[in-house]
Amino acid sequence: MRNGSGLLLLVLLLCANSASASAAEATPTLVAAKQPPGTAIASAHALATEAGFETIRAGGNAFDAAVAVSAALSVVEPISSGLGGGGFFLLHDARNQRDVFVDARETAPIAATPEAYLDEDGELDRDLATNGPWAAGIPGLPAGLDHIASRYGRLPLETSLAPAIRLAREGFPVYARLERGYARRREVMERYPGTRAVFLADGDPPTEGEILRQPDLARTLERLAEHGADGFYRGEVAEKLRAGVAAEGGRWTAEELAAYRVREREPLRFGYHDWEIVTAPPPSSGGVALAQMLQILEAWDLSTLDAASRIHLTVEAMRRAFRDRTFYLGDPDFVEVPVELLTHPAYAAGLRATIHPERATPSQLLSGEPTPLEDEHTTHFSIIDSEGNRASVTQTVNLTFGSGLVPPGTGVLLNNEMDDFALKPGTPNAFGVMGYAANAPEPGKRMLSSMTPTFMVSDDRVAVLGTPGGSRIITMVLLGILGFDEDLDPQQVAALPRFHHQWMPDAISAESNAIDADVAAKLETMGHTVKRPPDTVSGSGSSHTWGNLQTVQWDRVGNTLSGASDPRSPVGEADVELSADR
Known part of the structure; x- marks a missing residue:
């Protein structure tokens, strides 16, 4: 299957036999496939x-x-x-x-x-x-x-x-x-x-x-x-x-x-709605941040909210998780990382209680007493x-x-x-993220990372996802999880518009056309600073995007496989292949 964008959808499915190649056309079973x-x-x-x-x-x-x-x-x-x-x-x-x-x-x-x-x-x-x-x-x-x-x-x-x-x-x-x-x-x-x-x-x-x-x-x-x-x-x-x-x-x-x-480390795991999320522990900062953000957001039915309210609450969760990233996270072989505390639902509830449903929390008002972007060219x-x-x-x-x-x-x-x-200490790196003693260099120590490879597991579905994108990796995986939770298919998840907040600098960044002018205006009345790409404002037609999400999904009820490569990918032509004899 090809689309006119000229972008490569690098997902190939290897079917065990010709019967399984047409599994999507068969009547779904009532029992999840093993x-x-x-x-x-x-x-x-x-x-x-x-x-x-x-x-x-x-x-x-x-x-x-x-x-x-x-x-x-x-x-x-x-x-x-x-x-x-x-x-x-x-x-x-x-x-x-x-x-x-x-x-x-x-x-x-x-x-x-x-x-x-x-x-x-x-x-x-x-x-x-x-x-x-x-x-x-x-x-x-x-x-x-x-x-x-x-x-x-x-x-x-x-x-x-x-x-x-x-x-x-x-x-x-x-x-x-x-x-x-x-x-x-x-x-x-x-x-x-x-x-x-x-x-x-x-x-x-x-x-x-x-x-x-x-x-x-x-x-x-x-x-x-x-x-x-x-x-x-x-x-x-x-x-x-x-x-x-x-x-x-x-x-x-x-x-x-x-x-x-x-x-070899034990992955982080926590629940979100009907999913078990299995993800990266330190020295990745991604899993801890995901646990915080999703457990904060679980109290709201995001699907019922208008776009500005949904972005506002999601950004406030991002803001708090990235603040903790700055001060607490590092290589667990060298520093004591309070993972159990940071990922506990009660801690998330405490963070949630500091969120005003209609007002942004200025990042400078969150405790900055030392108590925190990799580049997009990861894969x-x-x-x-x-x-x-x-x-x-x-x-x-x-x-x-x-x-x-x-x-x-x-x-x-x-x-x-x-x-x-x-x-x-306290000096931002090439991508704007800073840190303190927990992430200071020592011989043999691993540097903190934003890479966040993740599994989502429920009774009827399994999804595997991740992306490059520096500190924005974490928020892209978050938005991908929210998309799967709303029953989007892998291609829809990979194409979701993206926005990001990382505590400092205190601003929402967004892809082209991710936040329209009316929504941006409402967010600004709530106290947010919204950085919309110049091409979005000027209408030049050029694109400002980030990430390259790769995801596959197993529907255990219909026993089918599907997957998607980010439509933003500039490599090659779009192509999905099914084969019974590979």
Whole structure:
């Protein structure tokens, strides 16, 4: 199915047999199905989605597919993620009925003390924090892929990584977003010889339609496939990473690379109406914020309210959750995070009691005594397989093309996640979010994240969702949950207009046409500041949007699968595929 927008709807459904392909036409049963009729994968790039299905056809499960999709995205979306970054993997093992959160977030190098990021005047040096070797944390994604393949997959890592290795070696067509992103970051990218060797291999910057080949990255992936995590964190690749960082003035040690480990954590879970929400715990800030916001909002029937009242209450819930994010959240291996308190319904009730139904609460009136945007160029994918296993995965290198640094001979573009720490207390990072001691850098500590991979589970439906979008990830997932709760289908959920508030700055931001003029005027009479994009005000017809939500849904009563990729996605053409023989 194609639409005229020219946007790629990257959802492919793998049906177990020809009968299941027509399940949607059959009379729904009265008993919820115990297994889905096939596999659904939604990702931000068709080549990554196909890599997942290639692994399924080889006998793999959702977890093998997650490894394949993640690695393929690391090749074809260097603007968003890669082996030099990290990610969160929320998994459901259907056989054991167990949910697990695999934390493959980057960690702070030993040398990365707060003082290292200050200039001679004691101010944050933004260039050091976002560009080059000092911006990069120790990558976590390679260890995450090895961990998931060995603990939860069926196939050897060599099989799951084969599509990514092929894409790196043979290349893929450059798309418009990659070309534009490189143009924006060109000055930084071309500082470093290893980066120039990848992106200027033919003498010119990447251009839409040309083939981008990454032979060094293919070799790094091959070593990972052959030796597991040791193929990245020890030996030849590790030495090249250290040498490349050192050549640009940074300091990584062999010991801290070899010591990197993923963390398995218990997901957060809480109820909202008839749903169980299963989502990301710290060092993600998303799950705690979702619990607060949804439990605050549960007291109102949002579907009966006018648009201004609904946005007002939702924004007030956002405001309070982001205030707590600033002061309380960090890496639970290093700081005491009061998760039980922050996610308790009684705490939400107390926050709710401070909301005036018709007046905005100025953010400065909420306690600011130290008691808190990742970039949009993160990526997310969602999977449900025919056994009922599922994966919700968000991965990133932070800003567009991360730090811009590729250590020569590795093909690995390093992240710039150090900017997600509170490098200077109370100083906003590149995206306007600030923090204090709970998120200060320490050797081996994971920086706070907004990535929020999520499951929604009810008696008759299961949904998997997530998105890139920096601090707006959290509010986009919130709006997606509210959409599913109102019985919207995945495509309607992915297309929902988006608005956001993060405590500071004290303003509602919104996509083009998300809030019309009359509603904005009413919100402003309630005391809100509404930032409507200039193109919306001027009527220029251009678009101001954010995010790239990927979601799949299993209707357990009709036993059908459906899914959606964000219609905002600029990659490729819209396409939904059903097949009985994939």
